[in-house]
Amino acid sequence: MAIVSAKDMLIKAHAEGYGVAQININNLEWIKAVLTTVEELKSPVILGVSEGAAKYMGGYKNVMAMVRALDEFYNVSVPVAVHLDHGTYEGAYKALAAGFSSIMFDGSHYPFEENLAKTKEIVAACHAKGVSVEAEVGAIGGEEDGVIGMGEVADPKECQVIAETGVDMLAAGIGNIHGKYPANWKGLNFEVLAEVQRVTGGIPLVLHGGTGIPAEMVQKAISLGVSKINVNTELQLVFAAATRKYIEAGKDLEGKGFDPRKLLAPGYEAMKETIREKIAVFGSANKA
């Protein structure tokens, strides 16, 4: 199937009460792990690409070329969106020009009026090409590719105004953070989430920082209007742990165990298992 905008898959998820995973990709193994697993499970998916990851993979055009070719190679039949994650103003236009099917413009660090003006402009440019847009209100905490958010809880009134720009999905900070959660984390703020959903008229909401949020909390968030859950760190952790185990067991020194096709296989399988677990929690299997 061709690469599609995230709009329709999120409208369907929102109407039917499940979540679509945004799995962030980092290289060939990541793209293969996601595409083959969602095809097995007949689940829609969004491939998240941060600006740093795009640079690492040889630029936005190369990301699109790799995803398109692998989508074809594996005969992927489920809807797949390629989505810029936490895009800057300049990055949003570059990813759009390279053929990304979905764009997040993260203007949460700008003064509100500037976030609003830039979001409006990007919505017009993206919608003219059938590309979906995500905006952010209330910076998500933690660090991602050098972008540091302070972990704010969004102001529902600001969410309402940003939603009126016509964005297709909205990320609102509700106490979620990127990366591992601290032991004293207070959990998601469901009151604010419910209020944001109420005032935004049922726009699909996005939960960033999907790594380490307990399954019941994610499911409650889905029941309150979250339709997209972003997961990045967790795949990196399971990939690293499985690779470490392989090397510490001395397997790279046995026969041709140093061949990347063998060396990276345990990490690849570990990522596939994590994707299966996430899709089971989010409820998107057989929803393609």
Ligand code: 13P
């Ligand atoms: P984690 O790295 O915490 O899973 O968050 C991913 C994310 O929100 C990407 O935007």
